[in-house]
Amino acid sequence: xxxxxxxxxxxxxxxxxxxxxxxxxxxxxxxxxxxxxxxxxxxxxxxxxxxxxxxxxxxxxxxxxxx
Amino acid sequence: xxxxxxxxxxxxxxxxxxxxxxxxxxxxxxxxxxxxxxxxxxxxxxxxxxxxxxxxxxxxxxxxxxxxxxxxxxxxxxxxxxxxxxxxxxxxxxxxxxxxxxxxxxxxxxxxxxxxxxxxxxxxxxxxxxxxxxxxxxxxxxxxxxxxxxx
Numbered sequence: 001x002x003x004x005x006x007x008x009x010x011x012x013x014x015x016x017x018x019x020x021x022x023x024x025x026x027x028x029x030x031x032x033x034x035x036x037x038x039x040x041x042x043x044x045x046x047x048x049x050x051x052x053x054x055x056x057x058x059x060x061x062x063x064x065x066x067x
Numbered sequence: 068x069x070x071x072x073x074x075x076x077x078x079x080x081x082x083x084x085x086x087x088x089x090x091x092x093x094x095x096x097x098x099x100x101x102x103x104x105x106x107x108x109x110x111x112x113x114x115x116x117x118x119x120x121x122x123x124x125x126x127x128x129x130x131x132x133x134x135x136x137x138x139x140x141x142x143x144x145x146x147x148x149x150x151x152x153x154x155x156x157x158x159x160x161x162x163x164x165x166x167x168x169x170x171x172x173x174x175x176x177x178x179x180x181x182x183x184x185x186x187x188x189x190x191x192x193x194x195x196x197x198x199x200x201x202x203x204x205x206x207x208x209x210x211x212x213x214x215x216x217x218x
Contacts, residue, residue, distance in 0.1 A: 003218060006216040007213065007214075009214075011209075011211045012180055014181075014183050014186060015075060016190075021069065022069075035072065038193045040076050041077055041123060043074065044072070044073040046070065046071045
């Protein structure tokens with residue numbers, strides 16, 4: 001299973017960009033909030049396609065039709 | 068990737084922590100730190116120069132004596148970093164061979180580097196305290212610092 005990751009870029013002007021990878025939905029926002037809590041003021045947040053993806057626990061039902 | 072956030076660090080800290088960030092910024096920009104300065108507020112002589120401040124900064128009271136400053140120099144440029152009456156961190160740049168516009172740009176660059184150093188150390192400390200693994204870190208060509216952290 002993929003583990004969530006932060007990719008953090010600290011610019012020479014002091015601005016910090018954080019990308020949360022490897023997770024989706026509510027968990028992703030919780031992780032973004034963690035960095036905000038450490039550093040302070042959030043200017044902008046963008047949610048990408050992965051955020052809207054279903055949670056990583058996927059159940060696949062297979063039924064074999066023996067007709 | 069699933070979310071991207073842009074953050075402006077709040078530099079609310081003690082003088083020793085800020086002094087360490089200033090030292091890191093000065094070294095990375097080729098400035099030399101001068102011996103500690105305590106300026107008598109009553110005899111303060113205002114030099115001609117350009118003053119800017121570190122955005123969203125506040126030095127915790129009682130951590131810095133009145134008039135205490137850090138001075139860094141490079142060539143004719145001298146930069147005094149201290150605190151104003153509101154507690155914000157100020158950056159005052161003087162240099163006889165530079166215009167005010169150039170001095171302001173230098174002051175803003177130094178202020179940005181101080182915030183970069185502060186943010187880097189704060190993030191590293193807090194993430195390590197939470198037992199997260201620093202997978203990779205590097206200084207990029209644009210002098211930004213990139214860190215990958217695994218949870």
